[in-house]
Amino acid sequence: MxxxxxxxxxxxxxxxxxxxxxxxxxxxxxxxxxxxxxxxxxxxxxxxxxxxxxxxxxxxxxxxxxxxxxxxxxxxxxxxxxxLDDLQTLASxxxxxxxxxxxxxxxxxxxxxxxxxxxxxxxxxxxxxxxxxxxxxxxxxxxxxxxxxxxxxxxxxxxxxxxxxxxxxxxxxxxxxxxxxxxxxxxxxxxxxLPLFTSPACPGDPTERIAAALGNDVYPHLFPVEERRLGITVTGHIASPEYTLPTARGIYTFVNHRYVRDRGLIGAIQRGYQEYLPSGRQPLVVLFIDVEPHAVDVNVHPQKLEVRFSDSRGVYDAVLAAVVRTLRAAPWLGSAPPEFDPQRQAAHYAHAVERFLTRAQEAAWGAPLPLPSAADAPSTATSPLPVPMGRAPAFGQALPLLNEAPPPGYFAALRPMGLLGGRFHVCEGPGGTLVVLDPHAALERARLMDFHRLLEEGTGPAPSLFGTTVDLPVPSARALTGGREALARLGFDVEPFGGTSFALKAVPPGLEGADPRGLLEALAQALPPPGTALDAVGLAEALRVMACHAAQGPASKLTDAQLRALLGELDGADFHPTCRHGTVVVLEMPLLELERRAR
The missing domain is CATH 3.30.565.10 (Histidine kinase-like ATPase, C-terminal domain)
Structure with missing residues (x-):
């Protein structure tokens, strides 16, 4: 048988x-x-x-x-x-x-x-x-x-x-x-x-589809990328380093308009962002890689989620170049329009000054200055600076991406001197140093400590005169409905108001002036999954969202008295919990070095 x-x-x-x-x-x-x-x-x-x-x-x-x-x-x-030959020219x-x-x-x-x-x-x-x-x-x-x-x-x-x-x-x-x-x-x-996802055709502006699919809050952060090489075209949009996610789920790569998961592509994107993002954060990217059909094998995965390139190194290099080229151009800082715009010119000037001072500091410590070239482009990235033996690194130099805790009394000793580019506060530091602060990051750090303290006290939502009704997208509404216990733990009083509308009756102190719709949409993405412990660890991402939104408006309108009070708060802040914008000290530069180079 x-x-x-x-x-x-x-x-x-x-x-x-x-x-x-x-x-x-x-x-x-x-x-x-x-x-x-x-x-x-x-x-x-x-x-x-x-x-x-x-x-x-x-x-x-x-x-x-x-x-x-x-x-x-x-x-x-x-x-x-x-x-068989049709496999080499597949377009379906x-x-x-x-x-x-x-x-x-x-x-x-x-x-x-x-x-x-x-x-x-x-x-x-x-x-x-x-x-x-x-x-x-x-x-x-x-x-x-x-x-x-x-x-x-x-x-x-x-x-x-x-x-x-x-x-x-x-x-x-x-x-x-x-x-x-x-x-x-x-x-x-x-x-x-009930509608879950709705998006009309928008062939003229793909950013509308990205916003509809991934959230309206990403729309102002999107910038186009393009890189063309022999047989390889990389197009799409990436979000500025100001918009980050806790996981790599926001990285979408498409090969010949087919979604694929490829470690090499994701790795190339992450390498392009590595100098711009704080530790533990990931970018949002939607990239389309177009190659000749015969240069890619799509028949290597049962669900066609993986591909094999005939020239993988060339594809990865093109993706890396596309990301780096856009990031180095720093489009999120704005570009000067044909007509003179003093505010934008000041922002560009501040950015150029920052790059110059960083290079000057590297030169002062013995690091060779790279020769300028036409390929150089502005970059807001901060990389670890070399430190001579026997000299302790100053605050912001040892781990500049994390902005580790400063010495005791560091912030209270700063003397504010003015505002640079409509955004950065320039201060004179102890020992004859020039210190540039990001007020948004500073205020975000202080508010994060406040929200951590409220969470530890566990008092729940406090009575408030604040009240408004917000209509949200279906995914956000669904997330908030399932996360009402977490919201209450954070100090929010939120109730369904019919359909996808919610009544926001109370917010934690410090968030009264925040945009309620933007805040709730961001919280909907940051709330932990059901079953997560509602402590500082489980609610860490939600606390970061709250701190960021609490700092959005006030940071740009700080008076001298408010700035000095904020500096006092920073001296007592814990710098170990990560913030969305963690770099409080943008630059610390010895004034003596500036004087020496000016001779």
Whole structure:
């Protein structure tokens, strides 16, 4: 008796589903990509039960006739590939012909489609991989694919699914990845009849799609990047170093408009930012890498999330150059318009002075000055400075990115002398030094200590005359609803006010003048997941958000008395907890060195 036997088609499809269909998000990804390959300009996704109960994908693509509707449910049947050489010129999302039969094998699947101008449409129903049932249906534009009771016939896979809220987040992320790559397509995602993600087509301004997908607060921080090399083009947008995230989830890379996860690409982006971000923070980046189709292998991952480049070093170098070129130009500092603008000119002058003084300080300590070149561009990065043996590093020199704690009484001894560029405070320090302070970072540090103290006291929201109503995006509203206990622990009194509106009745002292919508949207992203301890560690990111927003307005309007009071607070502050803007002392420069170089 033979010990080897051919597997049945049904079993083959279920095995394939284990690779292609990992969770509801995998189903949504595959079906939405099919809609895009069909030329759709509008894609709607309706979900129930986090996608495990029901997924409906509707599009306005070119649809299918009856023969194609049946063939698409057979394994390795596809319209995107005919011969091996076609793999070298692929422009479509899918090409293996595995997704639809794999999905139909582990769900109750229905396909309703019609060709343009057809008099009769086609409905095909497949239950758990059984033979398809075909019937006439009303004609329609495009295709509707319905997936119900996902994994109902594979309980081993079903038990590994997470809660509906968790699966829903994965679905939302899958749609966002596709939406970022296709701003020319309109997307609507809803769950239980409520909108989850909505973004109309915006082919003229992709930053609108980025803001819709990743949050409106990132919009003013976005700047375009572009790098063109032989056979490689890098375009997209990156956020300024002023906008950071606690994880690398804000790094989106697309190869030929296909979302991919590639360690080399992420590493190149992080290297480009390494001089600009404080420790533990990550950038927000949306980059598109376009290469010749024959120079990239997309057939190396079951879900096509990884690729292999024929010239990986060249691609990584191009990505690094694109990021570094934009960061060195420091566009977030503003650029001078054709007409003279004194405030912007002062900002540029302050930036140039800072770079000069930093180089002068390096020269004073024996570090060789690099020869100027045309490639040099302004940079706000601060790198560790060399320190001669036997000399203790001054505050801000040993760990300038972290701005470690100063000597006792350091800040109280500073004598304010004026404002530079409308932003930085210039002070005379002890021992004959020139000290440049960032008032926003200073005030943020002081307020962070206040919020930590309130958290330790645990008094909860205090009665307040403050009150307003805020309408929020659906993801933010959902996060705030689930995080009301954490908000109360932080000193907020927030109540649902119908739909996605919230009544903000009380805020912690110091946040009365903050923008309520911006504050709540930022807190929604910073609140810890359910089950996290609501202490200083679990709420660390939320505390940083509060401190940053508390410093946004007042920092630019400090009087001399307020500045002196703030300097006194800094002497008693703990500099170990990280802030979003951690560099309080931007520059510390011996005045004697300036005098020596001026001779």
């Amino acid at each position: 033979a010990r080897i036997a051919r597997l049945s088609d049904d079993l083959i499809n279920k095995i394939a589903a284990g690779e292609v269909v990992e969770r509801p998000a995998s189903v949504v990804k595959e079906l939405v990509e099919n809609s895009l390959d069909a030329g759709s300009r509008t894609v709607q996704v309706a979900l129930e039960g986090g996608g495990l109960q029901r997924i409906v994908i509707s599009d306005d693509g070119h649809g299918m006739g009856r023969q194609d509707a049946l063939l698409c449910l057979e394994r390795h049947a596809t319209s995107k590939l005919r011969q 999302k899918g090409f293996r012909g595995e997704a639809l039969p794999a999905i139909a094998a582990v769900s109750r699947f229905t396909l309703h489609t019609a060709e343009p101008d057809a008099q009769v449409g086609t409905r095909v129903t497949v239950e758990g991989g059984s033979p398809p049932q075909v019937e006439d249906a009303p004609p329609r534009v495009g295709t509707v694919m319905t997936v119900e009771d996902l994994f109902y016939n594979t309980p081993a896979r079903l038990k590994f699914m997470r809660r509906g809220e968790t699966e829903l987040k994965h679905v939302e992320e899958a749609v966002i990845r596709i939406a970022l790559a296709h701003p020319e397509v309109s997307f609507l995602v809803e769950h239980g009849g």
